């Protein structure tokens with residue numbers, strides 16, 4: 029076979045990386061290069077430098093170091109038994125691509141992942157070397173390393189000292205699914221590795237607090253990803269697992285990735301269209317759990333078979349099922365209850381709390397502040413507004429459900 | 438009538454100066470504008486600035502973006518707010534006010550414009566005379582944001598020389614010096630060989646099975662496309678997406694790659710459940726037990742926990758310390774007694790003349806039991822059924838270590854060791870018998886001390902705990 033060009037490799041190894049949902053480049057330590065001795069800076073919330081036609085943000089050069097892999101995870105395009113073409117970047121190629129793309133303002137940095145070659149430690153060390161080389165060359169952009177769970181603690185520590193974020197994928201919502209679809213992966217080992225990252229980060233935070241050591245360990249924290257729709261786990265199981273992960277390992281984010289058909293697929297998995305709406309609802313529910321003080325049992329109920337409502341968002345679904353808690357008076361209600369009004373986000377609620385000190389608010393005022401009044405109106409009273417019968421209307425739910433569109437092709 | 442005209446560059450200080458002088462003037466009496474736009478007719482000279490002008494903290498942040506607004510409306514609005522603030526200090530927090538709302542809306546639009554320039558500007562490499570590499574970019578912002586965006590690029594591309602050209606301004610950064618000139622320019626025709634690689638990346642990172650064109654357009658409106666090299670690929674990507682997905686689905690599963698069938702078979706995983714029949718030929722050894730317990734599923738606690746936390750210490754230890762169960766930190770670290778209660782235990786034990794390294798320390802239950810409260814994991818007392826299930830492991834440890842003395846810390850440990858845990862405080866300090874006849878010293882769990890809110894009571898109880906532990910040498914000698 030003719031030698032692959034860097035363009036061939038890039039095509040192959042970015043294609044193989046696209047199933048990882050994470051693209052964030054946010055929340056890391058402040059860095060810049062105005063001193064002229066290096067390249068790059070970081071911003072608080074990161075930047076999306078382009079959007080792909082799938083609507084996803086492109087912020088990082090997201091590639092695999094190699095798509096060779098000794099594992100055989102059924103859902104993965106790179107599994108050992110797949111017939112895809114294989115390629116491997118050298119350390120220098122990745123460093124070159126990252127900095128050249130960065131210089132042209134295409135990206136915020138690198139998200140490097142890899143198939144497992146030879147051994148976990150060998151693979152992890154090659155990845156760490158890439159990040160170390162970038163940093164040694166003066167690169168101050170964002171680096172996210174996918175960590176191999178079985179890698180030795182020393183390598184995880186080295187990784188955290190050069191990367192902004194580390195992530196370890198839990199892969200699937202339950203241990204049983206991991207064991208059946210990713211037979212070589214060990215769910216307990218994955219959790220232990222996430223625990224190791226948390227402990228090491230805490231260790232460094234303490235040490236720098238006492239002033240003895242200033243190095244930062246993975247300043248943008250750790251994240252993980254769960255594939256949704258490749259096994260039978262329901263939403264309650266998925267969200268329950270996610271909140272445990274947030275709690276136990278201090279994760280910044282749990283990414284939900286709708287299982288999507290892959291080329292050269294394995295016989296054990298369905299080639300369905302990816303459940304994108306379900307993925308979207310899971311993100312919304314995840315948000316409610318983390319920032320709106322909802323309890324898991326309020327969002328996914330036994331009655332609904334542990335699944336989120338696909339037609340309406342989880343907050344609206346809760347409001348529709350708990351109409352006796354409404355209407356909420358926007359001029360009097362406590363913050364916790366305002367946060368439960370459909371159409372009001374945390375920002376709007378803060379603005380309402382501030383603005384209402386200056387005088388009673390009507391719906392028009394709230395619309396001006398950016399509240400989605402259309403969603404809220406049936407659930408609130410405001411100056412000059414009362415929902416009267418709207419709350420009891422039998423068709424209230426129907427009003428929010430978009431008619432199903434025919435697929436257009 | 439006043440008619441301040443503001444320069445294309447240096448706009449902010451010029452506005453600030455004019456606005457200070459005009460703070461007391463009614464907005465209706467001022468006609469704000471750009472120098473390079475419409476000229477002013479009957480303009481009066483601006484008054485002197487008052488010395489005592491103050492603004493709330495939020496004011497500069499809200500007003501700064503407005504000064505890049507292309508039509509000049511931003512100047513007037515910024516002044517109107519300044520003027521009204523003199524009488525109404527709380528004005529800015531009232532988003533329902535129509536001036537404030539308009540200012541917020543325009544500021545948001547400008548911030549978006551700035552953000553999109555940070556995001557969508559593309560550099561191309563050009564010939565460099567000196568040792569630093571040189572790049573140039575063309576960008577067409579909606580508003581007059583060149584000054585507002587320059588620092589971002591200075592801080593990001595500090596080790597290269599670059600030029601950003603817009604239809605109205607040229608920003609040059611050479612050898613660390615920034616220079617802005619207001620001059621008209623036309624869009625250049627240029628290429629960079631890296632653009633092809635970048636487009637390759639853009640096309641391959643896209644997942645055709647997830648086509649969502651509207652979402653892309655909302656964030657990357659078409660007006661930017663002509664200056665984005667990768668955007669040339671978009672029409673083909675969209676057109677081919679459905680076909681690509683269908684092809685994957687219709688192709689169906691394929692045969693495993695031949696080389697993968699030659700992979701060495703993985704060793705069988707350890708059986709999940711250990712053999713629970715009693716070992717008739719002597720005690721099991723600790724390393725074997727530690728390996729076996731990892732697969733334990735005797736009770737539901739194994740599922741949500743990170744890992745099992747087995748006991749630790751010398752196999753020949755004469756003292757075995759038994760606590761309740763691992764906590765948050767033990768669960769993460771995989772070792773017993775490393776959390777706050779463990780640290781307190783270490784301290785008190787040391788004060789009592791006991792060396793933890795000489796003891797075997799373990800828990801009655803080997804998995805962390807908790808409930809999730811928001812982001813925190815709150816410790817839960819294990820149920821009797823769980824303590825009983827886990828007793829099998831404690832029994833194995835007792836047999837393997839064969840200690841001369843066991844210390845039960847807290848009711849759960851006492852229950853696990855003796856079969857009944859009630860009345861701990863009445864029983865503490867006493868020596869009882871385990872189910873298999875070993876002496877057990879009864880004391881409290883250090884987490885009990887940590888929970889006492891009253892410092893005096895805590896000191897008293899800690900001292901009592903120390904006295905309990907200090908008896909260990911005597912009991913061993915007896």
Ligand code: SF4
Nearest residue numbers: 733735736739804827
């Ligand atoms: S707590 Fe004990 S009995 Fe329950 S699963 Fe863990 S080791 Fe087994």
